Amino acid sequence: MEFWQVVWTIAFAFGFISFCYISYRIITRGYAEIQSLLEQPKQD
Amino acid sequence: MRFTWLDWSLVFLYIIAVVAAGLMSRRRVTNISDFLVAGRQIRYHLGVATLVATELGLVTMMYFAEQGYRFGIASFIIGIIWAAAYYTIGSTGFILDRIRQMDIVTITEYFEIRFSRGVRVIGAILIIVAGVLSLGVFLKLGAVFLVHFMNIPEAYHNITLTIIVSLVVIYTMVGGMISIILTDYVQFVVLAFGMVLTTVFVLAEFGYMDFFSRISVMYASQSLDPFLHHEYGWSFIGYWTIFAISGCVLWQPVAQRIFAAQNPEVNRFIFKSTSLMFLARAFFPILWGIGAALYFGTGSDAVSGMPKLLTLILPIGMLGLFAASMFAAMMSTDSGYILAWSTIIVQDLINPLRNGTLTDAQRLLWTRISIFVIGLLMLFFGVWYQLRDTAFRYLLDVTTIYYAGGLAVLVCGLYWKRATTFGAYAAFACGALLPLASVVEDMLLQAQGSASAGFIAGLFSPNVRGLLSFVFGFTGMIIGSMVTSPDKRNSIQN
Secondary structure: OOHHHHHHHHHHHHHHHHHHHHHHHHHHHHHHHHHHHHHOOOOO | OOOOHHHHHHHHHHHHHHHHHHHHHHHHOOOHHHHHHHHHOEOHHHHHHHHHHHHOOHHHHHHHHHHHHHHHHHHHHHHHHHHHHHHHHHHHOOOHHHHHOOOOOOHHHHHHHHOOHHHHHHHHHHHHHHHHHHHHHHHHHHHHHHHHHOOOOHHHHHHHHHHHHHHHHHHHHHHHHHHHHHHHHHHHHHHHHHHHHHHHHHHHHHOOOOHHHHHHHHOOOOOOOOOOOOOOHHHHHHHHHHHHHHHHHOOHHHHHHHHHEOOHHHHHHHHHHHHHHHHHHHHHHHHHHHHHHHHHOOOOOHHHHHHHHHHHHOOOOHHHHHHHHHHHHHHHHHHHHHHHHHHHHHHHHHHHHOOOOOOHHHHHHHHHHHHHHHHHHHHHHHHHOOOOOOHHHHHHHHHHHHHHHHHHHHHHHHHOOOOOHHHHHHHHHHHHHHHHHHHHHHHHHHHOOOOOOOHHHHHOOHHHHHHHHHHHHHHHHHHHHHHHOHHHHHHHHO
């Protein structure tokens, strides 16, 4: 396997895992932030 | 025609849910700050969702897939540089912290605070030109997707796109930024599932372990090394790096989210998290494009390859989810961009030219009118203009019109005390010179029906032209400021 093939394979795996992990956190925690945005009185 | 009633139901359900969510937020909008920057109340995860959803459009998927199809896996370098730019700015707070501390809603507003009203108006004109020109390809690539993925007859694709743009314009006019953030969240959820599952299906089609080996064979004539690749190389990497930094802070749809965040700490979190998401934003569609080349051969049409492949390999039900996620991508980006440009038109052109006399109610009304007009322009330009090069290259060219001078004005304005108003004018003029001349020449040639490349295009390669534009922008700023700085004038008078 040549050098750049290894680099791109590792980069892809890292990108895939990061995307899944951050998406999970955003989907689970973002919902509460939406409710707070729609309900809270303005603070500024 | 593989789309079944199940797939169509998923698409329609999704569109109804998004429009309903967008309209729901109208009661939360009480003033212009709510409408433009969601009352500056955006927090961590919602900030990432709205930034990713806005910057991940259907047009993004299409142009990355085209890059992957034509230039192979070396195209991954685009995603890596973009992610590195976001991460660096998120980690250091470079530019980011200082602009969020100001009570502004556009970057061009800062140009008036630091320099003059004239610099603000020139900056606004350039960003509107760049923004509206870039919107032109959004519908064009959207149409290619609809025709090839959903088998919508060509005779109906313009009317389909008109309906989609109309829905986006309506919920953006009603709810502004709060509406967009709410719909961005829904769109993010659909996008994330759609993109991950589609990538798994593409890899499964060619074999998880074999995929990367087959790419090496398929693109044997092109290098896997981005530094030696004929399309990329050092000049592209230099140009794209400085372009990516500009995109993090100068692009109004991104800047508007910086100003909407609760505080600078939230912004840093959003930028660092988004940087990792932006790896996959490039990698996934590039991989789908490469899959299309493996399936059909590299001699086929590069733009339509990805939707054609996916319609063949995705199972029933998944076709509908993917189509819904692409609609999500298209609607979230279109709404974010339309609001961004209309904000600039009102905040940085109409209001300053009327000496800042517009009331909040008038600004709200003008913003809604601008949203409607930009929606019309988007439809008109999307149908008329024909691309000569790749869509990615076109977007680089038109955006550099603003970025090349804008980055010099912003960075020197924030960090160099001797930067002057004349220097800022010189930066915009010098930076916009090459890319604006190139785009205008291309349009004039098209209007005359000529297929030739043009004089400007023949002078430099696109990468060198882009890089030079940034060099010219900074040179204009530095020389212009040194010539006109008060210290210099005093020393001449003495």
